[in-house]
Amino acid sequence: MSHQSDLISTDINAYLAQHENKELLRFLTCGNVDDGKSTLIGRLLHDSKMIYEDQLAAVQADSVKSGTTGAGKIDLALLVDGLQAEREQGITIDVAYRYFSTSTRKFIIADTPGHEQYTRNMATGASTCDLAIILIDARYGVQTQTKRHSFIVSLLGIRHIIVAINKMDLVSYSEETFNKIKQDYLDFTSTLDLHDICFIPMSALDGDNVVNPSENMAWFTGQPLMEALNSVEIANDHNFSDARFPVQYVNRPNLDFRGFCGTVASGVFKKGDLITALPSGKSSKIKAIVTYDGELQEAFPPMAVTLTLDDEIDISRGDVLIGVQNQAPMVADKFKATLVWMTEQALVPGRQYTFKLGTRSVSGSVALIHHRIDVNTLEHHDVAQLQLNEIASCTVTVNAPVVFDAYKTNKGTGAFIIIDRLTNSTVGAGMITGSSTAENQQPVSLQDRAARYGQKPTAIALTGVAATETAYQLERKLFDNGHAATVLESAETALIEAIKNAGLIALVVTQSTDSVDLSFDTEQQSIDDIYSALKEQDIVH
Numbered sequence: 001m002s003h004q005s006d007l008i009s010t011d012i013n014a015y016l017a018q019h020e021n022k023e024l025l026r027f028l029t030c031g032n033v034d035d036g037k038s039t040l041i042g043r044l045l046h047d048s049k050m051i052y053e054d055q056l057a058a059v060q061a062d063s064v065k066s067g068t069t070g071a072g073k074i075d076l077a078l079l080v081d082g083l084q085a086e087r088e089q090g091i092t093i094d095v096a097y098r099y100f101s102t103s104t105r106k107f108i109i110a111d112t113p114g115h116e117q118y119t120r121n122m123a124t125g126a127s128t129c130d131l132a133i134i135l136i137d138a139r140y141g142v143q144t145q146t147k148r149h150s151f152i153v154s155l156l157g158i159r160h161i162i163v164a165i166n167k168m169d170l171v172s173y174s175e176e177t178f179n180k181i182k183q184d185y186l187d188f189t190s191t192l193d194l195h196d197i198c199f200i201p202m203s204a205l206d207g208d209n210v211v212n213p214s215e216n217m218a219w220f221t222g223q224p225l226m227e228a229l230n231s232v233e234i235a236n237d238h239n240f241s242d243a244r245f246p247v248q249y250v251n252r253p254n255l256d257f258r259g260f261c262g263t264v265a266s267g268v269f270k271k272g273d274l275i276t277a278l279p280s281g282k283s284s285k286i287k288a289i290v291t292y293d294g295e296l297q298e299a300f301p302p303m304a305v306t307l308t309l310d311d312e313i314d315i316s317r318g319d320v321l322i323g324v325q326n327q328a329p330m331v332a333d334k335f336k337a338t339l340v341w342m343t344e345q346a347l348v349p350g351r352q353y354t355f356k357l358g359t360r361s362v363s364g365s366v367a368l369i370h371h372r373i374d375v376n377t378l379e380h381h382d383v384a385q386l387q388l389n390e391i392a393s394c395t396v397t398v399n400a401p402v403v404f405d406a407y408k409t410n411k412g413t414g415a416f417i418i419i420d421r422l423t424n425s426t427v428g429a430g431m432i433t434g435s436s437t438a439e440n441q442q443p444v445s446l447q448d449r450a451a452r453y454g455q456k457p458t459a460i461a462l463t464g465v466a467a468t469e470t471a472y473q474l475e476r477k478l479f480d481n482g483h484a485a486t487v488l489e490s491a492e493t494a495l496i497e498a499i500k501n502a503g504l505i506a507l508v509v510t511q512s513t514d515s516v517d518l519s520f521d522t523e524q525q526s527i528d529d530i531y532s533a534l535k536e537q538d539i540v541h
Contacts, residue, residue, distance in 0.1 A: 028110040030149040031135030036166040040204040047211040119389040120342040131160040142184045148375045154192040161197045169203040238301045243267025243323030246358035259306035265412025270298040278403045284311040318360030320403040337430040347386035350452035354419040364398030384541040407431035449503025453484045454541040457500040464522035471507045
C-alpha cells in the first residue's frame with residue numbers, strides 16, 4: 001500500500017522511526033461542489049499509494065458501472081463518496097479528514113464543505129491548517145464561493161495558498177484561460193491579507209500536474225501539486241520572537257516539585273531565561289524545562305513541557321508566562337475581534353457567555369457589533385444581531401483582565417471560542433484584532449445602550465382593568481428574552497424620559513396615553529399579542 005512497503009516488510013521499527021520524524025503539513029481543500037475536490041483528494045491518495053488493493057479494485061468496478069469518467073478511467077471521487085452519501089442522507093457534516101504521506105512529509109487533509117451554510121464548518125477545519133488548496137473550475141473561473149473561501153482563509157491567517165485551476169482538459173489546456181483566471185483571482189485578493197499564492201493548472205481526473213508534470217501543458221514551468229506540497233516552507237510560520245506560554249496546569253505531585261504545564265504558543269524559552277507571569281506581573285527565572293523524556297535546554301512551539309521556576313511566585317491556570325525581553329502582549333478586559341457565529345440562536349449584544357482564550361475561561365459579552373461582513377462581497381452591513389454562519393467585527397468585554405495578542409501576529413494567544421453558559425456548547429469563535437482602550441474613554445451613548453439590550457428605548461402605556469398584572473408579566477417575558485424593561489405605576493413625564501434615556505423600555509400603567517410612544521388595551525390584547533407587536537415595530541430584536 002505505502003511508498004515504503006519494502007521498509008515496512010524488512011524493518012518495521014526503522015519505518016516507524018522514520019515516519020515519526022517526518023514534518024507534518026495540514027492543509028484544506030475548498031471549492032464549489034463540482035470543481036473536482038473529491039477527485040483531487042482521490043488522486044492524491046491513489047498516486048501516493050495510500051489505497052488498499054481491494055478498495056482500488058472496488059472503485060475500478062464501480063467506475064465501469066457508472067461510466068461517468070469515460071472508457072478505461074477510474075472515478076477517483078468514489079474514494080471519498082462516503083462524505084457525499086452522508087450529505088445526501090441529511091447528516092450534518094463538520095469536516096472530513098484524510099491522511100497520507102510521502103517519503104519526506106506526513107499530510108492531513110481537511111475536506112471542508114463548500115456551501116455558505118457551512119461557513120462555520122470551513123472555519124473550524126481551516127483553523128489549524130498551514131496551507132489551503134482553493135479549486136477553481138477552468139470553465140467558469142473565479143466564482144462567488146471562490147471569493148468567500150479566500151476571505152475565510154485570509155481571516156484565519158493561513159499563510160500559503162495553492163490555487164488549483166482544475167479541469168484544464170475541458171478548455172483544451174489553454175494557457176490564455178489559465179492566465180485570465182490567475183489575473184482575476186489576483187485582482188480580487190489584492191485587498192486581502194494573502195501573500196504566498198501559487199497557481200497550478202491541472203486535471204485531477206487525468207492526473208495532469210497533480211503528481212507528475214503534464215505533457216499537455218508544456219507551457220507551464222512550475223511545480224506539480226504534490227511537489228509543491230512537499231517543498232512549501234512551513235517551519236518558520238510559527239512566531240519565534242514573542243515568547244508566550246499559557247499555563248494549563250499547576251503540577252504539584254509532592255512538596256519538592258512545583259511545575260507549570262502547558263504548550264508553548266510562540267517564541268523560545270531557554271533554561272535560565274527571565275520570565276514574567278501575566279496578568280500579575282511577577283517575575284522569576286526558568287529553573288528547568290521538564291518533559292517525560294528528561295530535561296531540555298530550550299522549548300519552542302508546539303512543544304508541551306513543564307516549566308519550573310527559581311522563585312515560588314503565585315501562578316495559576318490561565319496565566320501566561322512571557323519572556324521579558326520580548327514585546328509584551330496586551331492585558332485588558334476589552335478588545336476588538338472578528339467573530340464567526342456558529343449556532344442557530346442569534347448573538348445578542350449584552351448577553352453573557354463564557355470566553356475561552358487559550359487556557360483562561362472568563363465570563364463576558366459582546367458589547368457592540370460594529371458591522372457584519374458579507375463573505376461574498378466583503379461589504380459591511382449594520383446589524384443588531386449576528387445569525388448562524390455570519391461574520392462580524394465586534395467589541396468584546398470580559399469580567400476580568402485577560403492576556404492576548406493580535407491574531408495576525410500570534411494565533412496561540414489571539415484566538416478564542418465563545419461558550420454558551422447553559423448548554424456548555426461552543427457557539428462562536430473569534431480572532432482578536434486589537435485592544436479597545438480608546439473606546440473606554442468615550443461616554444456611553446443611547447445607541448450603545450440600544451445595541452447592548454437589543455431594543456429601542458420606548459414608553460408603552462398599558463390600559464384596562466388588568467393593566468398592572470399584564471405589565472409585570474410582560475416585564476418578565478421581556479427579561480427572559482434578554483431585554484431590559486421596568487414597570488412604572490406613575491405616568492410622570494420626567495420619570496418616563498429618564499427611563500428611556502437609560503435605554504430601557506418603560507411599561508407605564510395608566511389610563512392616559514400622553515407622554516408615551518405606544519398604547520395597548522390589556523382587555524383586548526394578550527401578552528403574546530403585545531410582544532409580537534413590539535417585534536413587528538422593531539422595538540425589540
